[in-house]
Amino acid sequence: MTWTYSAPQPKAAVVAPTAYVNADLSWDAKPPWAKSMATQTSDHGPGMAIPSLIVYKPQTLLPAPQHHLSIVESDVVPDWFLSFPNPVDDASTLTEALLGQRAQPNITWKIAPIPLGRPSAEWEEWAKALLIDTFRNCPVYAQPCMVTWVASSFALAADETEIYTVPAVLRGFDESLQRCLALKMTESGDADWARRVATLTWTCLTQGGKTVPSRKLLSMVAIRAIRDPKESDFMMEKAFDSVTMAGATVQEGLAFFDRLLTSLAGIREGLISEDRIERRVMLATGAIKDRRVQDEMGIYANLHPSDKYRNWQYFPSILRRMAQQTLSAAMTSADTGGTSPPAPVPKPKGTPAAPFQVLPDGTVQGGLGPGGAPSKKQLAASKNPPAVPPAKKAGPGHSPAVDPKLTKDSGGTKQVGAPNYFCKSGVPMTPAQIHNHLSTSCANAAKVLFDSGQVVPAHPSTLDAT
Numbered sequence: 001m002t003w004t005y006s007a008p009q010p011k012a013a014v015v016a017p018t019a020y021v022n023a024d025l026s027w028d029a030k031p032p033w034a035k036s037m038a039t040q041t042s043d044h045g046p047g048m049a050i051p052s053l054i055v056y057k058p059q060t061l062l063p064a065p066q067h068h069l070s071i072v073e074s075d076v077v078p079d080w081f082l083s084f085p086n087p088v089d090d091a092s093t094l095t096e097a098l099l100g101q102r103a104q105p106n107i108t109w110k111i112a113p114i115p116l117g118r119p120s121a122e123w124e125e126w127a128k129a130l131l132i133d134t135f136r137n138c139p140v141y142a143q144p145c146m147v148t149w150v151a152s153s154f155a156l157a158a159d160e161t162e163i164y165t166v167p168a169v170l171r172g173f174d175e176s177l178q179r180c181l182a183l184k185m186t187e188s189g190d191a192d193w194a195r196r197v198a199t200l201t202w203t204c205l206t207q208g209g210k211t212v213p214s215r216k217l218l219s220m221v222a223i224r225a226i227r228d229p230k231e232s233d234f235m236m237e238k239a240f241d242s243v244t245m246a247g248a249t250v251q252e253g254l255a256f257f258d259r260l261l262t263s264l265a266g267i268r269e270g271l272i273s274e275d276r277i278e279r280r281v282m283l284a285t286g287a288i289k290d291r292r293v294q295d296e297m298g299i300y301a302n303l304h305p306s307d308k309y310r311n312w313q314y315f316p317s318i319l320r321r322m323a324q325q326t327l328s329a330a331m332t333s334a335d336t337g338g339t340s341p342p343a344p345v346p347k348p349k350g351t352p353a354a355p356f357q358v359l360p361d362g363t364v365q366g367g368l369g370p371g372g373a374p375s376k377k378q379l380a381a382s383k384n385p386p387a388v389p390p391a392k393k394a395g396p397g398h399s400p401a402v403d404p405k406l407t408k409d410s411g412g413t414k415q416v417g418a419p420n421y422f423c424k425s426g427v428p429m430t431p432a433q434i435h436n437h438l439s440t441s442c443a444n445a446a447k448v449l450f451d452s453g454q455v456v457p458a459h460p461s462t463l464d465a466t
Helices: 079-083 093-097 120-136 140-154 161-162 168-187 191-208 216-224 229-241 250-265 275-284 292-301 314-335 376-381 431-452
Strands: 408-409 410-414
Touching: 079 191, 093 229, 120 140, 120 168, 140 161, 140 168, 140 216, 161 216, 161 275, 168 216, 191 216, 229 250, 250 275, 250 314, 275 292, 275 314
Parallel strands: none
Antiparallel strands: 408 410
């Protein structure tokens, strides 16, 4: 038989629908408030409703809340469980079947202490850790059904027949888990658990030659995690009320919506009304100081109560778009701006000029600026230095010159400070000013004495012997 190629049948022509635009849904026909960021076609289109952002937990590991008076526990072991012989695992060898042996797994359990009297969140975390540990330690061929096998018993969804039924391939695993749970229940210090576990173990051992199924102990633990419906609702409302706005920026607004949606996911559906959620959202969104958010708030407030766009679940997408716009604007500014110019190097400050003074020998000291060039005043003073008076020679009538700064007293010679001279403004005179002042005063005094005729000027060529 030979194979020959045959062409496929031609497809039937598909008539494409004619494109049209409804005037009610066109962009130009929309009122101003409908052209908000929440109704643009990039999200869901003008004719589609927004999907709900609240995703309630499809299944929780904790049992459903119920009144404590309606909880009935029974420790009666079914007769069919005690009388039914233990099945032999088909996977075991012929020698194990003839000798009644069974594989005993050596499992190390990492189960935390039972959280008696703790919050529901800790109970659920304990149940999750138990579920993960049992999934890792169970046989590989039993892993697909292990999650349901454990979760149904802890959530009290399994009936009595399912609880006392242990598959033959899980007998060793079930006994290992049972011993671990019994140990944790004993370590908790609960007297009721200790009494009931001892009674169940003795009954199963003496009347049936069996051990208590692990799922029976797991259901006993799960009953302690049941909350009263009123208490459960109270805790859920408290969790909702604890979600508040922490700041006034767009990013903090997005963080608020993340916390809000997380809390609503763990709350019973219908417990918190839509009006209550909307009021909380409007209060938090109104705290954002961004002008774009304020404009959206004004648009939202003008919507009719029955308008399909009046839904608080639009605000998370609006805030995300604003955050993206801010990020894009920052990137564009960085791209167009290029690299920033290097910072100018500050010029070193010059050294302060020394005080200006003219020394007796005619040299000018100080007064030079950072450049080192003398000023006009300094140059003029250096060209016309003041006259230096001749030094007097020591003789019989002249006492030796004594340093004016040294004075004699009974204790000897000690150094004293030089006299201070001040200007009319109260500022101390410089040495040059003091020199000019004393020179002028001496010249004026000499002129007065010479005009009086009582003083004969000394001849410069003769020695002053007086």
